[in-house]
Amino acid sequence: MNLDELRAVLHTSLAPRGAAWLATSLDLVGRDSTAIRALFPAAGRHCGRGPLAATSPALGGWTIEDAARVVLFAAAVDVADELAGLYRDGSAAEQRALLLGLSHVDVGARGFPLVVEALRSNDPRLVAAAMGDYGAEVLGDAAYRHGVLKCVFMGIPLAGVAGLGKRTDDELVRMMRSFAAERAAAGRPVPDDLLARVPGLSRQDS
Structure with a gap:
């Protein structure tokens, strides 16, 4: 799902008044990045x-405000300079949109601290958004593995x-087997999502 496709989908979801507001807002942030605040x-x-x-499965769970914020984010000049402040001062919904937007806007390494902070949170919306395309690109192996495991623990679909x-490797499979064994030992079911999507892991491991 590229930005043009996202804009087209958003357009079909907006009422005329919302579309007019967004058009004006896109013009403003295109001239002055601070307007996005x-x-x-x-x-x-x-x-x-x-x-x-x-x-599109790529937009499953997205809301209209998610898409509008990502489009605004993508249109803003020098938006990387606003990234940290927007995340720090934003609500969880705003933080989620920023994390989703990282996969659609080139901010270099400036988005990495946001992904790290999101993965420390207990909000499944932020954790799921952090494990998007941008997170998969910038996270080191250990951080990526722990992000996947946190998704499983929180019930976030893989x-x-x-x-x-x-990025699935032997160490991630080992961690998943260990997680499955702990669940089984506690008398709790092993998530089918984990069993189906992690190569090398079977119900026998639980």
Whole structure:
């Protein structure tokens, strides 16, 4: 899902008043990146908070405000300079949108601290968003493995974890087997999602 496709999906989800607000806001952030400080939090109020009208699996679970914020984020000049402040001062919904946007906007290494902070949180929305394409690209092996394991522990579907097929290694499989054994020893079920998506792990390991 590229930005043009995201904009097209968003357009079909916006009421005329929301579309007009977004068009004006995109013009403002395109001329002055600091305008995003006020516009980013306001996106939900003006554009809506309902589910995005999308059929793409890549946008599963996205809301209209998620998409509007990512589009705003992508349009802002020098947006990397605003990244840390937006995340620090933002609500969980705003932080989630920033994390989603990292996979659509080139901010270099400036987004890495946001991913690290999100993976320390106990908010499944932030953890799931942190394990998107950007997170899969910038996280080191150990951090990526722990991110995957945290998703399993929190019940976050592994289908949404980027790079899993490419980055699964022997150590991750070992960690998953250990997790499965701990669950079984405690009399708790091993998630089917884990069994289905992590190569080398079978129900026998539990």
